[in-house]
Amino acid sequence: MDLESRVTSQAAAPPNKLDAAVLKVAGVVVLGAIMSILDITVVSVALPTFQTEFDATYAEVAWTMTGYTLALATVIPLSGWAADRFGTKRLYMLAVLLFTLGSALCATADSIGQLIAYRVLQGLGGGMLMPLGMTIMTRAAGPERIGRLMAVLGIPMLLGPIGGPILGGWLIDSVGWHWIFLINVPVGAIALVYAHFALPKDAAEPSESFDFLGMLMLSPGLALFLYGVSSLPETGTITATKVWTTMLAGAVLVVSFVLYSFKPRHPLLDLRLFRNRNLTIASVSLFVFIIAFMGAGLLFPSYFLQVRGESTLNAGLLMAPQGIGAMLTMPIAGTLADKIPVGRTVPFAMALIAAGFFTFTQVGTDTSYVLLCGSLFVMGLGMGGTMMPIMTSALRTLASQDVARGSTLVNILQQIGGSVGAATMSVILTSQLNGSAPIPGMTDPNTGEPVTEAGAAIANQHGAQIPLPPGVFQRGLEFVADSFATTFLVGFVLVLATFIPIAFLPRKRPAPEPLADTSAEGAAVPAPTMIH
Incomplete structure (x- = not known):
């Protein structure tokens, strides 16, 4: 499409309205995001099943998560260069194909080693889905509509941690663990066909040397x-x-x-983009937020499982209010992000997250479910108004030729922040639980280690039926609840720390980006709009 046609297309689609062509592109990206994000949380609830099926230790089955994460970390840095070199459509379809093939192979695994290897293959595809999806959507929407379109992408990002445990629990209980992977096959096939017809053809790009x-x-x-x-x-x-x-x-x-x-002129990851103040501040804000909320957020279902003795399915259902809250505010936040500087809206959304999070710093063995679900709903309201507006702020002011590399930077920070947050909170919780008093004369028959009151209480919550002296079960359960409360308190402090970087988010609207940029070579680069 020539420059004149692009101007006409932009004029026909007002900045505050998403036309059908852009929504069609968004549908492709959302399908890929749903597969990638749901898969992480679905597999997390299947780890005990893998231990039983493959007669493996927890440390061994945990590699089904770690291997996937490491594959993501390895391939994400390549996404920016590959998107520029081969085109986003071709690369996105390849990522969907790898992920779908890896899913099908995972369902055929008959040893823990095979499952880990196939999960790595899944990760190679999954690692490219999110940065490529963000690049495609940013180019499709243009700078004036990116907030609303990013809100669409945010739905699977926020609902994955809620829907994953529900779906995983139901599939494992009803039809077997293989189906947590097989369910990706038809979705992946649909996404491939959809991408082939919905995404515009890749424009030829000048070849860059690979770093x-x-x-x-x-x-x-x-x-x-x-x-x-x-x-x-x-x-x-x-x-x-x-x-x-x-x-x-x-x-x-x-x-x-x-x-x-x-x-180098074309580094694998272009850190020179951080000269853009807007990108830098938004990236720091997002990184601190991911560490704080995602790290502790992974422990919310664990509280329902270990302290309250709920099933995996019920724990997932109890997390649903968070997703409902996010669904209510995310479209509003996306619209506001296109009209009002994010520095004026995100602090209020963060205040909602902090208010809801505080409740979990006070949890006990019988804290009201109404209070907890209400707090999760309030946090969901805040989540819907926080993460995607910050991402929008990070990418909005980039020139079109920098969008792919900017998306890669943001996704790497998310991956590192999520891993650091989850590991930090898990270590704090583990160290707290290890301080529980041992039960005199009782040892674990497998390890010979003393059985603690907390360990016995958690085991009995899951049907172990360990005979305990009077009062030990309740004492152990209260200790576990206190351990969770302490861990959540650390998360709450980190949430409060997020207010520091978000105070520097832009409070004025950026100047509109010109329709065409000029690259270092003097060639005209189209504005980030991709309209059929």
Whole structure:
């Protein structure tokens, strides 16, 4: 489409309205996001089933999550270069194909080793889905409509942690664990066909040299660092050799890449984008927020499971108010993000999250479900008005040729923040639970270690029927509840810390981006709009 036609198309689609062509593109991206995000949370509830099916330890089955995360971390840095080099449509369809193929293979696994290998293949596809999806949607919407369109992408990002445990619990109980992977196959097939017809043809891009040296530093560096972080809950201490050595090696490689990345003309990850103040502030805000909320948020279902003795399905249903709250505010927040600077709206949404989160710092063994579900609903209202507006702020002022690389930066920060947050909260909870008093004369027959009051209480909540002296069960249960409350208090403090970076989010509307940019080579670069 020539420049004159693009002007006519933009004029026909007002900035405050999403036309059918743009919504059709959004549908493709949402399908991919649903597969990728739901898969993470669905598999998390299947870990005990994997232990039984494959006669494996928890540390072994946890690699089905860790392997997927490491594959994501390895491939995300490549997404920006590959999107520029091969085109977003081709690469997005390849990512969907890899993810779908990996899902089908996971369902055929007959050993824990095979399942881990197939999960890595899934991760290679899943790691590209989100950054590519954000790039496609940012280009399709244009700077004036990106807020509303990003709100559409935010729905699966927020509903995944709620819908995943519900879906996973139901599938495992009703038809077997294989179906938590097989369900992705028809969805993936639909997404492939949909993408083929809905996404515009890729425009030819000038070839860039691939930064092999940068790849050899950044991808292994991220993988090693996240491996060390992911090992924290298992070891319980950062002084464990497998934790600090891999984290240190990964950190050295990542820092080396940062120092090197300003030298090549086309680095694997363009950190020069952080010269854009808007992107920098939004990225820092998002990173702190992800650590605070996502880390502690993963423990909300665990409280219902371990303290209240709920089934996996019921724990997922009790989390539903959070998703309902997010669904109510997300469309509103998306519209406001296109009209009002995010610095004027996000602080109010964060205040709702903090208010709802505070309730969980006071949880006990019999805290009212009405109060907890109400607090989750309030947090959902805040979530709907926080994450996607911040992402919108990060990408809105980038030139169109920088959108793919900007999306990659944002997704890497999300991945690192989520892993660090989850590991930090898990370590805090584990250290709290380890302080429980041992039961005199009672040892674990498998390990020979003393059985603690907290451990016995959690086991009995899940039907173990361990005979306990009078008062031990209630005492252990109260200790577990207090441990969760302490962990949530740390999360609450981190939520409050998020107010510092968001105070610097833009409070004035940015100047509108010109229709055409001029690259360093002097070629005209179209504005980030992709209309049929």
